[in-house]
Amino acid sequence: MADTILKVENLSVNYGYIVALQNVNLEIKKGEIVTLIGSNGAGKTTTLMAISGLVEKRHGSKVTFKGQDITKMAANKIVHMGMCHVPEGRKIFPSLSVYENLRAGALGNKNMTKARFAELIEEQYALFPRLKERSKQAGGSLSGGEQQMLAIARGLMMDPEIVMLDEPSLGLAPIVIEDIFELIVKIRDMGRTILLIEQNASVALSIADRGYVMEIGKITMEGTGKELLTNPEVKKAYLGG
Amino acid sequence: MGYILNQLLNGICQGSIYALMAIGYSVIVGVVGMVTFAYGEVMMIGAFSAYYIFIYVGNNLPLAILAAFAGSFIIGIVIYKLCYERFFTAPRHISLLCTIGISMLLKNLAQIVFGPETKPVLNVVSNKTFNINVFGSTLNIRLLQIVIIVLVIVLAAALTLFFNRTKYGIMLRAVSQNKDASYLMGINVKRTALLGNCIGCGFGGIAGILLGIYYFSVSATMGSAYSMKAFAASVLGGLVDIRFSALGGLCIGIIENLGIVFTAATFRDIFAFAFLILVLIFRPQGFVSKKGARV
Known part of the structure; x- marks a missing residue:
């Protein structure tokens, strides 16, 4: 085990x-x-x-x-x-854009490099194609399901x-x-x-x-x-x- | 006609100083999440920091602005430590009362340290005036007014870039929107709130010395009236939206100066606060549309 x-x-x-x-x-x-x-x-x-x-x-x-x-x-x-905690009720940052929300997620990792950051962003966009389409939109304007995806993607950005x-x-x-x-x-x-x-x-x-x-x-x-x-x-x- | 035009220009100039005050104020309220009533004294400290540069170094405007920013930035640290840090989970009125206490303390301390008299701030910017003919009437633009307006625009643009392009900007905005989620992102919320408070105070300090230069004087008690005006202007932005707070400041400046045209200069404050009351009655949430907030 x-x-x-x-x-x-x-x-x-x-x-x-x-x-x-x-x-x-x-x-x-x-x-x-x-x-x-x-x-x-x-x-x-x-x-x-x-x-x-x-x-x-x-x-x-x-x-x-x-x-x-x-x-x-x-x-x-x-x-x-x-350790990444995706909170109940999503708690995304409503007036930050989708991309900025993801960027905020990466702040939690002190060892983040630019290359790893770009890799992770691509990884999230591959997992959640909707987020790529809406990367410039404000987080709060997404639908409930999209916000949940954003919340998970934001958590994954810290490479937990x-x-x-x-x-x-x-x-x-x-x-x-x-x-x-x-x-x-x-x-x-x-x-x-x-x-x-x-x-x-x-x-x-x-x-x-x-x-x-x-x-x-x-x-x-x-x-x-x-x-x-x-x-x-x-x-x-x-x-x- | 010429008089109204000149008053409009004065209004824009004064309004841009108010806008700077309001920007600082809404940064503080936005990031820290608590209202401050010590802002006027922060501005006063900024003004005095610059005043002593004028006295001991000479009329060096960039250095004075830097000193104003630094002076009020440091006071920002003190205010944060005393009024906010311990009270994030306490009822909101506790930190509010603390800021009122700090405000009194600073005001009286300043009268002891700097002296109670009004101090002159002269010839920082040369007294040059440009006369421009607009529709048959003369518009007198002072060099000082141009300097102030340009400076405010540059500072506002710099802050916008800082907020949108840098890591710290995103941290500050994240903290202002949701503190719990920010913790979960690994953001040091307390240190970020401290930074936000200090940046806001720094902008207030710069606004303080600009007022000093504009009115050719600084004094230990200059803060109170302006603190209320910064508050009034930020109410327009729902207290936390920087752009609308700046717009609010500009509006108050213009309304004040146009109001004087029809009455007398002593009624200046009536217009600013009547405006505040009207906004609170008809649009208490400010002029921000809440389109982006569907959570």
Whole structure:
């Protein structure tokens, strides 16, 4: 089995007095697609935000990335290590052009060279031809699906080792969702590791190597994508019977 | 007719200084994300930095402008550290109150350090006047006015290039649009906000010395009125759009000077603030169309 790239141990987060996450343990190996599914408010987004350093973790939590402890590292420094987080709701820069959005994405990589930058831009344009057509348009003028693509492409511009996607299917038409998930598989095949957070459990589990199920701040089940897809409890709770 | 024409020219000249103030102001509000009420004092510090260049080095305009930029840039660092850095996640009124406090502190400190009296700024630009015949009436253009207008245009163009072409420009714009997403791009948001605050303050400082040269004087209390005008002008741009804020500044300058034609010079401020009130009533979001924002 490949090496572990990201390891989360006893991750706990409080929002004031409210416990959002309790002793979450995750392990992601290089080259995997791992999905974290769960219903609204289960703590999926909080998990990602805690990993990438956007929310404070409770004492005792430990996050290791590429063998280095990043539990207390600042968000922008974690990015510099090669972790990309495509946030929920896309959060592209609306009045920057598509090209400028991509350029902003590359800012996170300190070792970026001009040649590598040009290569990456071409890579994104090949993955997402729509973005090439619209490279001069303002990011905010794109459709929802295109914005999601832009958000992913922007993340890939920093040449990350792990890509964490937060609900990429949110608010998109089923046909667009299919496109996006095909792309996610393609991105993995290009040698990146993927942590995918989804409410749309059936699609997520169908492309995932392994999955975790989260309920009210705790991991309640884990297994391969297939195991979880056929698990009666998961079926009942997330796949509509 | 000639009088109106000359007032229009004065309006454009003064308006371009206001535009520069407004540009600086909207850069600060845009990048830092918080309103400042210490801007007038920043301008005053810039004006004094340049004033001391005039006193000790001589009438060297480029050097004075550099000094104004540097002086207010440094004050920008202080203001950022005291008023913003700790309060990004705090309620917005806290940093706002801090800037009001800093404003009082700087104003009074300046009266102690620089002295309370109004200081003359004379003969920085030669008093040459060009008389041009326009439709039978004479337009008197002072060399000073040309220098100011050209300088503002050059600075605005330089800032536009900086924002659109450089890495730091993209960082500043990214931070002004979405701070969380900027963190996720690996941008050091706090340092970028500091840079934005300082650049905005620097532009304010330059505007300060241009006002000093235009009115032949600087004083420790010169800031307050202009701070409000910079604010008024930026409101036109929805506080954060640089182009529309600049346009707002220009409008206020022209409206003030044309208003004087029909009344008296003492009513100058009434026009600027009546304009602000009208804008706030009829178009509180400013004149920016939100076409690009569909998120």
